[in-house]
Amino acid sequence: MSSDRTRSAILAAAEKLYADRGFGDVTLRDIVAEANVNLAAVNYHFGSKDELIAELFVTRSLATNRERLNELKLAEEKGGGRAPIDAIFYALVGPPLRGCLGPDREGSTAARFMIRASIESVPPIRRIKNREVDHLRKFIAAMRRSLPGRDDAELYWGLHFALAMSHHTIREKERLSRLSEGQCDLNDVDAIVDRVVSVSVMALTAGQTPAKKTSVRPAALHGRLTRQDL
Amino acid sequence: MSSDRTRSAILAAAEKLYADRGFGDVTLRDIVAEANVNLAAVNYHFGSKDELIAELFVTRSLATNRERLNELKLAEEKGGGRAPIDAIFYALVGPPLRGCLGPDREGSTAARFMIRASIESVPPIRRIKNREVDHLRKFIAAMRRSLPGRDDAELYWGLHFALAMSHHTIREKERLSRLSEGQCDLNDVDAIVDRVVSVSVMALTAGQTPAKKTSVRPAALHGRLTRQDL
DNA sequence: GATAGTTTCATACAACTGTTTGAATTGCAA
DNA sequence: TTGCAATTCAAACAGTTGTATGAAACTATC
Structure with a gap:
């Protein structure tokens, strides 16, 4: 109890250094020097x-997941047990996006650490992420309640694409900013969340009835290339 | 010239080991032993x-980009200089998805290597990826021709989300398969490409006129949470 | 204030890393 | 065959890494 100070000094120093320079080239000696x-x-x-890294990641990760489930719960209560589908996506992608993006977050060590964790994916972190499945199942369940009768596979794809867009935006925000030469405003987090959510909602209708594929792949596509064309 | 054999033995061994065990725990000694x-x-x-890793990645990466540009060129020729937007997305996401997914690709060292490269993102590879911007600009240009008058930022977001979905599907195919308990068929590559493309096309209309935000965020959402609610 | 338990410290350890060296070998041209 | 360059090889190098050790310093309890 007495020396929580050492413990938290290490945690803070480690998070800062990992955020700044990545997991690849930060050694324990760097960390203890900083701390x-x-x-x-x-x-x-x-x-x-590894256990230090794991504790660092678990802490931030649990916080995000708590936020997600809080938002989800509130949305479901408000909807009498069934949250509208976009509210579910807001609960899913809002917390991580708000946590990692935005101008005020620029200096946040926690935000930069989570971005690093998303990019580099070192073994102890990967192990933790693999346990995230249970957490995601709660969102699948909520989606099922929200859209009863919808094919389960569609729900999984919808969730998958929502995570794809939010994670990829967090991971590649620098690149997108550079590619678009600033035309994509990565500081307007609310607009980004709105965008991801609305696309996610639309994605849920994309694979509807695989037989109807031709309706989402219009005639203009009949000449779609196959490998032997190349 | 005489000993290309050594060179290519190293390349093959390195690609195999990196594919199998990741960049993290494969040493030069492992590679030369295998080779x-x-x-x-x-x-x-x-x-x-690092130069070995770079050469490995550049080779595979160039091949994919060549396929992409070939498909794009053919689509634009077929459309008289303007390819339909979905054909552009097919050219963008088709090659990497076909290259990394599918049952036949399961045993492919190249495919598994590229998946690793996508997941672990080691410095020499990151450096190469950062030069990919020029390549992507060609797709932005094609999109601009295909949808004249469309806001540039929308095109960037569309491209971004298309890459998000394809990369994330490649990276997390294992997890999605496990989460969905097999209900998402990750072996039907064509269906996946279709799905990614159709969502990408829809995404292009998502952020249309930011002022219209309320139309994609329906009334049911007026109670969307802000941070202080939590 | 002695004692037991916790925490800190300097230091050493043992292993592994990518890279270099210089001699031996090979292959090819004259 | 001779000579020269390209290639291979065993060995060592120089540095770094995470971890372990055992003594010292501290803290709280009785």
Whole structure:
């Protein structure tokens, strides 16, 4: 109890350095130097480097998931057990997007750390992400309630694409900003969330009845290339 | 000239090991053991480990980009200089998706290597990816020709989301398969490409006239949460 | 204020890393 | 065959890494 100070100094220093320089080239010695503690303190307090990283990620990750479930719960209560589908997507992509994007977040260590974690995907973090499935199932369940009768596979694809767009926007915000030469405003987080949600909602209708594929792939496409054309 | 054999043995061994175990825990010694060559051969033929990885990635990456541009060119010729928007997206996402997904590709070292490269994003690979911007600009230009008058930012967002969905599907195919308990068929590559393309096309209309935001965020959402609610 | 338990510290450890070296070998041209 | 360059090889290098150790310093309890 006495020396929570060392523990949290390590956590803060590690998060800052990982956020700034990535997991690849930050050593325990860098961390303890930044934290002004002894090298052995990391193993004493956390057991190993990987466990330190895991604790760092779990903390932030749990916070995001809590926000998500809170929003989801409120939306379902408001809808009498059935949240509108866009509210479900807002709950899913809003917290991570707001957590990682936006001008005020630019200086946030936590935000930059989570972006790093999203980009680099080091083993201890990957292990944690793999347990995220249970969390996502709650959203699938909510989607099922919201759109009863909808094919389950469609719901999974919808969730998948929603995560694709939010994660990819977080991961590649720099590149998109550079590619678009500033024409995509990555500081207007609300607009981004709106955009991701509305596309996600539309995506849910994309694969409707696979047999109807031709309706979403218009005649203009009849000449779609196959491999042997190349 | 005489010993291209050593060079290509190294390339093949490296690609296989990286594909199997990731960049994180494959050392030069692992590679030369697999290739049955001397340790110094890597530095002799490639200069450094990073240059070896770069050559590996550049080769596969160039092939994909060539396929993309071929398809794009053919589509534009067929349309008399203006390819239909969905054909542009097919050219963009088809090659990487076909290259990395599908049952036949399961055993393909190249496919698994590219998936790894997409997941782990090691420095030499990141450096190459950053130069991909020029390549993407060609697709933006094609989109501009296809949809004249459309706001440029919309085109960038459309391209961004298309890449988001294709990359994320490649990266997380395992997770999606597990989450959906097999209900999402990740072996039917054509269906996946169709799905990504159709959502991408729809996405292009999502942010139309930002002022119209309320039309894609219906009344049911007026109670959307803000941070202080949590 | 002695004691037991916790925390800090300097230091060493052991292993692994990519890279370099210089000699040996090979292959080819004259 | 001789000579020269390209290639291979074993070995060592120089540096870094996460972790372990055992003594020292501290803290709180009795």
